[in-house]
Amino acid sequence: MPPILDIRNLNKNYGAVEILKEVNVSIDQGDFLVLVGPSGCGKSTLLNCIAGLEPISGGSISIGGRDMTRVSPRDRDIAMVFQSYALYPTMTVAKNITFGMKVRGVDAATQTRKLDEVARQLQIEPLLNRRPGQLSGGQRQRVAMGRALVRDPKLFLFDEPLSNLDAKLRVSMRSEIKKLHQNLGATMVYVTHDQIEAMTLATKIVVMKGGEVQQIGTPAEIYNHPANLFVADFMGSPAMNLIPARTQRSGQGLQIEITRPEGAPMVLQSPLAQDLPENVILGLRPEDIIEAGARNGPAVQAAQCRVDLVEPAGADTYVVSELGGKQVTARLHAETKAQPGAMLDLAFDLAKVSFFAPDSGERLN
Amino acid sequence: MSDFSAFSAAPRAVAAPARPGQIALRWLLFSLLGLFALFYLLPLFVMLTTSLKSLEEIRSGSLVSLPREVTFEAWRTAWSGACTGIQCEGLRPYFWNSVLLAVPAVLISTFLGAANGYIIAQWHFRGANLIFSAMLFGCFIPFQVVLLPMARMLGWMGLAGTIPGLIFAHVIYGIGFTTLFFRNFYVTIPSDLVKAAKVDGAGFFRIFWSIFLPLSLPIIVVTVIWQFTQIWNDFLFGVSFSQAGTQPVTVALNNIVNSTTGVKEYNVDMAAAIIAGLPTLLVYVVAGKYFIRGLTAGSVKG
Amino acid sequence: MHAWLERQIPKMVLAPSFVAILIFVYGFIGWTAWISLTRSKLLPKYDLYGLIQYRRLFAAPRWDTAMDNLFLFGALFIGIAMALGLLLAILLDQRIRAEGVLRTIYLYPMALSMIVTGTAWKWIMNPGLGIEAMVRSWGFESFSFNWVIDPDRAIYAVVIAGVWQASGFVMALFLAGLRSVDSEIIKAAQIDGIPGWRIYTAIILPSMAPIFLSAFIVLAHLAIKSFDLVVALTGGGPGYATDLPATYMYAMAFSRGDIGQAASSAMVMMGVVFAIVVPYLYSELRAKHV
Numbered sequence: 004m005p006p007i008l009d010i011r012n013l014n015k016n017y018g019a020v021e022i023l024k025e026v027n028v029s030i031d032q033g034d035f036l037v038l039v040g041p042s043g044c045g046k047s048t049l050l051n052c053i054a055g056l057e058p059i060s061g062g063s064i065s066i067g068g069r070d071m072t073r074v075s076p077r078d079r080d081i082a083m084v085f086q087s088y089a090l091y092p093t094m095t096v097a098k099n100i101t102f103g104m105k106v107r108g109v110d111a112a113t114q115t116r117k118l119d120e121v122a123r124q125l126q127i128e129p130l131l132n133r134r135p136g137q138l139s140g141g142q143r144q145r146v147a148m149g150r151a152l153v154r155d156p157k158l159f160l161f162d163e164p165l166s167n168l169d170a171k172l173r174v175s176m177r178s179e180i181k182k183l184h185q186n187l188g189a190t191m192v193y194v195t196h197d198q199i200e201a202m203t204l205a206t207k208i209v210v211m212k213g214g215e216v217q218q219i220g221t222p223a224e225i226y227n228h229p230a231n232l233f234v235a236d237f238m239g240s241p242a243m244n245l246i247p248a249r250t251q252r253s254g255q256g257l258q259i260e261i262t263r264p265e266g267a268p269m270v271l272q273s274p275l276a277q278d279l280p281e282n283v284i285l286g287l288r289p290e291d292i293i294e295a296g297a298r299n300g301p302a303v304q305a306a307q308c309r310v311d312l313v314e315p316a317g318a319d320t321y322v323v324s325e326l327g328g329k330q331v332t333a334r335l336h337a338e339t340k341a342q343p344g345a346m347l348d349l350a351f352d353l354a355k356v357s358f359f360a361p362d363s364g365e366r367l368n
Numbered sequence: 369m370s371d372f373s374a375f376s377a378a379p380r381a382v383a384a385p386a387r388p389g390q391i392a393l394r395w396l397l398f399s400l401l402g403l404f405a406l407f408y409l410l411p412l413f414v415m416l417t418t419s420l421k422s423l424e425e426i427r428s429g430s431l432v433s434l435p436r437e438v439t440f441e442a443w444r445t446a447w448s449g450a451c452t453g454i455q456c457e458g459l460r461p462y463f464w465n466s467v468l469l470a471v472p473a474v475l476i477s478t479f480l481g482a483a484n485g486y487i488i489a490q491w492h493f494r495g496a497n498l499i500f501s502a503m504l505f506g507c508f509i510p511f512q513v514v515l516l517p518m519a520r521m522l523g524w525m526g527l528a529g530t531i532p533g534l535i536f537a538h539v540i541y542g543i544g545f546t547t548l549f550f551r552n553f554y555v556t557i558p559s560d561l562v563k564a565a566k567v568d569g570a571g572f573f574r575i576f577w578s579i580f581l582p583l584s585l586p587i588i589v590v591t592v593i594w595q596f597t598q599i600w601n602d603f604l605f606g607v608s609f610s611q612a613g614t615q616p617v618t619v620a621l622n623n624i625v626n627s628t629t630g631v632k633e634y635n636v637d638m639a640a641a642i643i644a645g646l647p648t649l650l651v652y653v654v655a656g657k658y659f660i661r662g663l664t665a666g667s668v669k670g
Numbered sequence: 671m672h673a674w675l676e677r678q679i680p681k682m683v684l685a686p687s688f689v690a691i692l693i694f695v696y697g698f699i700g701w702t703a704w705i706s707l708t709r710s711k712l713l714p715k716y717d718l719y720g721l722i723q724y725r726r727l728f729a730a731p732r733w734d735t736a737m738d739n740l741f742l743f744g745a746l747f748i749g750i751a752m753a754l755g756l757l758l759a760i761l762l763d764q765r766i767r768a769e770g771v772l773r774t775i776y777l778y779p780m781a782l783s784m785i786v787t788g789t790a791w792k793w794i795m796n797p798g799l800g801i802e803a804m805v806r807s808w809g810f811e812s813f814s815f816n817w818v819i820d821p822d823r824a825i826y827a828v829v830i831a832g833v834w835q836a837s838g839f840v841m842a843l844f845l846a847g848l849r850s851v852d853s854e855i856i857k858a859a860q861i862d863g864i865p866g867w868r869i870y871t872a873i874i875l876p877s878m879a880p881i882f883l884s885a886f887i888v889l890a891h892l893a894i895k896s897f898d899l900v901v902a903l904t905g906g907g908p909g910y911a912t913d914l915p916a917t918y919m920y921a922m923a924f925s926r927g928d929i930g931q932a933a934s935s936a937m938v939m940m941g942v943v944f945a946i947v948v949p950y951l952y953s954e955l956r957a958k959h960v
Contacts, residue, residue, distance in 0.1 A: 411791060519923075637789060638790070638793060
């Protein structure tokens with residue numbers, strides 16, 4: 004079976020400005036693809052290109068095995084949910100949902116049946132005769148979803164659909180979208196700048212920056228094996244610690260040296276067998292820097308660090324210490340006794356370590 | 369009276385709390401405001417009272433005195449008997465000329481403005497801004513600069529001295545403003561709406577009819593009022609492009625007032641002036657809020 | 671191909687209006703400009719003769735009067751209408767209960783045709799039966815107010831009628847401007863103990879600079895295009911005493927049969943308008959599109 008969405012060598016320019024550069028992405032039936040990146044990275048433009056709302060400058064897009072590169076949005080068998088919801092302000096909720104069918108000449112009986120179905124599914128039956136102006140943000144969001152669902156398309160497109168909701172509603176809508184995806188088995192492409200949304204929803208993530216794809220992979224791959232410094236820094240909160248270090252071969256493994264503000268540099272032993280350049284950036288997520296003795300394993304190395312800052316966050320307490328000239332965050336138990344200014348034994352779980360080249364930013368291991 | 373929601377921003381407390389000096393100031397304020405109100409009302413009052421007086425009473429009485437004996441004779445003459453040059457049919461035929469000319473001209477120019485504004489604001493393409501700027505500059509030319517060629521063009525089209533000719537001129541030179549109004553209105557509507565409708569399968573015209581026109585009621589009212597006031601009150605095009613029989617009411621009024629034959633009937637002049645001004649005055653009283661929005665939109669761009 | 675065609679629809683719908691503007695605005699300006707460089711008289715002639723019409727125009731005493739009148743009328747009309755409009759706006763901004771009614775009264779002249787305005791004021795200022803007669807009947811026998819028929823004063827009569835018509839509009843502009851000033855800034859100033867009039871002069875008025883500019887542009891534009899008002903009020907007279915460029919142009923075009931003069935005077939009018947409006951529009955458009 005061909006991929007449901009296949010983007011090949013896609014380029015998009017506005018005049019001399021390159022908005023998208025050589026984008027290649029393909030997904031299969033049932034995938035949940037999330038395009039994530041900072042604002043201006045081209046993710047929304049990419050979504051608009053998939054929808055056919057923006058002409059592309061080069062490459063091809065096929066949906067369901069059909070080349071759609073020059074096909075108008077209406078014939079691409081897609082539905083889209085917008086950041087601003089884009090509900091038609093003068094139409095009732097029911098008319099908003101059935102407008103697409105009406106335009107396509109679907110008969111009235113089918114329209115009513117599908118409307119009822121979707122309204123039940125999204126629990127918006129009491130709202131059907133209201134206008135968008137009379138709805139709350141969350142209700143509008145549901146109606147916008149309904150308008151997409153009723154079309155039963157090959158591909159659902161979401162353009163930052165949750166960014167206008169307050170934090171609490173956002174979390175609950177997020178899980179509803181996830182449930183919807185699981186129940187329908189539908190294929191979805193979802194744009195967000197929120198990396199947590201990306202991690203929770205996606206079966207496949209595309210991280211973008213400056214119009215270029217930085218990495219494509221499952222959430223676990225992206226999180227555990229970021230392809231470069233940008234992805235490492237962008238995905239995960241609090242962000243991955245990126246510490247300048249010097250490496251040196253020592254027997255079977257690798258000796259890693261990290262400077263400290265006072266005293267001798269910290270030395271860690273990694274079991275990594277691969278050869279690395281002398282200067283590297285060592286990437287370690289906060290949850291992989293823990294209290295000494297909290298985790299065991301061949302790659303867990305302890306070292307003494309000075310605590311600069313203690314930030315209790317409820318479930319955990321974050322401790323900040325300066326290493327390699329950077330503020331390094333460790334994630335400790337809530338009951339930790341760490342005190343600012345005191346020395347503390349921290350364990351570094353080097354099984355999860357990433358190494359990056361300082362100049363190119365590319366992953367080394 | 370008119371509802372001016374354009375001004376209904378929360379009242380601000382620049383005025384200080386009341387103290388004896390403040391109370392005196394307050395009185396001064398009210399008397400000033402009252403005096404100015406008199407200044408603005410005086411001409412209307414004088415027009416009205418004069419139009420209800422007989423000629424003798426006008427000659428003997430004072431400008432601002434109320435009529436001793438109210439007579440509608442002057443109104444009757446102004447409407448159906450006053451002379452505009454050699455014809456003595458009153459304002460009536462010219463009033464209808466103005467109606468026949470204003471209604472289609474307003475409708476056509478408003479519709480074109482809506483379509484143009486919709487395209488410029490929502491269907492971005494290369495050069496759209498240039499076209500908009502070109503139209504905008506067109507709003508500002510003194511019409512004298514197109515008067516001669518337009519007169520020739522209308523003659524060439526066989527529309528010289530006709531009402532369709534006047535309609536044509538008003539539509540052409542109204543497009544700039546109507547486009548500006550609609551463009552500035554549609555620019556505030558998120559472009560996602562068009563995108564959503566495209567994905568839903570609607571095309572250019574469908575989106576305009578089903579989505580944009582229904583939400584444009586306020587700006588349609590503003591534009592219609594603006595265009596109606598402009599066209600009804602126009603004199604330059606009327607006097608330049610019409611001929612006896614097709615003149616609009618403003619031209620006829622001027623002819624009545626400045627006709628040199630016979631006795632000067634001031635009461636008829638005033639009745640005629642009120643008749644000529646009544647439609648726009650009525651629009652102002654009924655829909656003042658939209659009138660002001662048009663004025664400010666037409667001057668404070670964007 | 672279908673999608674391509676669909677993308678052309680907006681351009682095709684916009685095209686007729688654009689073409690109409692190109693022809694009827696820009697083409698016609700070009701035609702008038704061309705004619706202004708010929709020796710056209712009753713009928714247009716298309717052989718260029720240089721600046722002969724402009725030389726004739728600037729040598730004509732009637733045009734001289736018209737231009738002098740324009741600057742005098744323009745300066746007084748704009749100055750007084752702005753001052754009066756601002757005063758009214760500030761007075762109305764003092765939390766007046768009857769504000770709605772007063773605003774309606776101040777602004778209604780703007781809804782009237784200038785012909786109506788001219789007719790009304792012509793009657794009011796009529797020396798035999800108007801204000802002059804009224805004041806004399808009160809016992810001030812020597813009172814004189816005959817500006818409409820006095821060649822030296824008639825232009826001031828036009829100013830009065832013009833100000834009456836347009837000052838309410840300026841009031842509306844300024845009032846909207848006053849109301850749009852950030853109320854937190856004013857609260858802050860009040861807490862700092864700054865007196866009310868200082869709040870106006872130091873905070874509110876300076877922040878309204880763009881509105882002053884808009885009002886100026888609109889009034890200048892009205893002044894240059896003023897035609898109906900003069901026609902109805904004085905007919906350009908006594909003699910040519912209240913001629914404005916607009917009435918001069920009209921007279922040349924339609925009663926004197928001197929197309930060359932009409933064209934050149936129209937071009938000068940456009941020059942004056944554009945000298946004022948173009949820098950303004952340019953800055954507006956730049957600010958918006960960049």
